[in-house]
Amino acid sequence: MTDATVSESGHRLKPLTPAMLRExxxxxxxxxxxxxxxxYAMIALVGALIWMVSSTWGVLWALPLMMVxxxxxxxxxxxxxxxxxxxxxKSRGLNLAVGNLSAFIIGLPYEYYCLFHWxxxxxxxxxxxxxxxxxxxxxxxxxxxAIAYSGLLQVAGRLRLMLGHAITxxxxxxxxxxxxRAVIVREARAYVALYALLLALSLWFSSALLLWVWIVPLVxxxxxxxxxxxxxxxxxxxxxxxxxxxxxxxTAAIVKxxxxxxxxxxxxxxxxxxxxxxxxxxNAIVDGEIVHRGRGxxxxxxxxxxxxxxxxxxxxxxxxx
Numbered sequence: 001m002t003d004a005t006v007s008e009s010g011h012r013l014k015p016l017t018p019a020m021l022r023e024x025x026x027x028x029x030x031x032x033x034x035x036x037x038x039x040y041a042m043i044a045l046v047g048a049l050i051w052m053v054s055s056t057w058g059v060l061w062a063l064p065l066m067m068v069x070x071x072x073x074x075x076x077x078x079x080x081x082x083x084x085x086x087x088x089x090k091s092r093g094l095n096l097a098v099g100n101l102s103a104f105i106i107g108l109p110y111e112y113y114c115l116f117h118w119x120x121x122x123x124x125x126x127x128x129x130x131x132x133x134x135x136x137x138x139x140x141x142x143x144x145x146a147i148a149y150s151g152l153l154q155v156a157g158r159l160r161l162m163l164g165h166a167i168t169x170x171x172x173x174x175x176x177x178x179x180x181r182a183v184i185v186r187e188a189r190a191y192v193a194l195y196a197l198l199l200a201l202s203l204w205f206s207s208a209l210l211l212w213v214w215i216v217p218l219v220x221x222x223x224x225x226x227x228x229x230x231x232x233x234x235x236x237x238x239x240x241x242x243x244x245x246x247x248x249x250x251t252a253a254i255v256k257x258x259x260x261x262x263x264x265x266x267x268x269x270x271x272x273x274x275x276x277x278x279x280x281x282x283n284a285i286v287d288g289e290i291v292h293r294g295r296g297x298x299x300x301x302x303x304x305x306x307x308x309x310x311x312x313x314x315x316x317x318x319x320x321x
Contacts, residue, residue: 024278032089047213074221076102078260087275119175125238125245151222166192227301235307242269249294
């Protein structure tokens with residue numbers, strides 16, 4: 001994932017000097033630990049409240065808390081993403097540990113995602129090579145579009161793919177090199193085995209703890225995560241320039257925190273070696289070069305929905321992720 005400075009159309013980007021790039025690219029175990037521990041502490045706190053409320057007054061009273069938990073758990077995707085770049089921490093071991101744990105929680109095998117995401121950066125917005133466009137659902141009606149925005153089809157698709165890898169032992173998607181396919185199969189089998197173990201233990205102890213503090217919130221959380229992800233590239237140009245094929249969305253500080261600063265998505269795609277905690281500084285440097293600028297996720301979601309709707313009228317479309 002290289003740091004781009006010039007688009008295929010010749011659009012000159014505002015380059016960082018080597019010294020600036022080195023300064024911004026410094027990785028920090030302390031910053032990574034603070035972000036990770038804060039995110040997981042929030043999950044533990046809300047999870048404990050869900051269990052306390054549901055045990056005392058019933059599950060229905062805990063539904064508002066499950067919505068909060070859904071947002072927080074679903075956005076562990078950002079931890080998986082940052083650790084896939086190995087920029088969450090200076091330590092490779094910490095990147096792998098937090099990445100694998102977070103990936104297991106959201107049902108997205110870590111090694112598989114690293115390879116998937118590598119090709120996404122290499123071929124962003126290329127409909128023939130960008131994995132996000134290849135596997136993305138392609139709605140043909142308003143109803144299918146609404147379902148796509150729920151994120152449920154995307155999650156079902158990746159779980160089905162993981163089960164296929166685990167059961168058949170075959171990996172045929174083009175973004176997984178031949179030499180890595182055995183690793184992906186072993187990973188899928190390990191995930192499935194651990195999920196089966198947790199299910200068996202829950203049944204053995206007649207406990208619904210994991211259902212209410214993890215599984216149901218994770219499903220609910222897709223309704224927040226998917227519109228967020230659609231904002232990253234939907235409606236942007238299909239060029240090689242990150243400043244043209246990606247959107248940065250300006251939003252509230254709390255949203256940026258839970259998203260590990262990935263609303264600064266143009267900045268991330270232009271300079272993927274720069275860790276999450278330095279992206280606000282990078283934004284201050286390159287802000288004037290950004291073409292697609294979202295103004296909050298409610299407004300941006302309306303814009304991406306409108307873009308999809310226009311494509312529906314025009315013919316078959318590609319959906320993000």
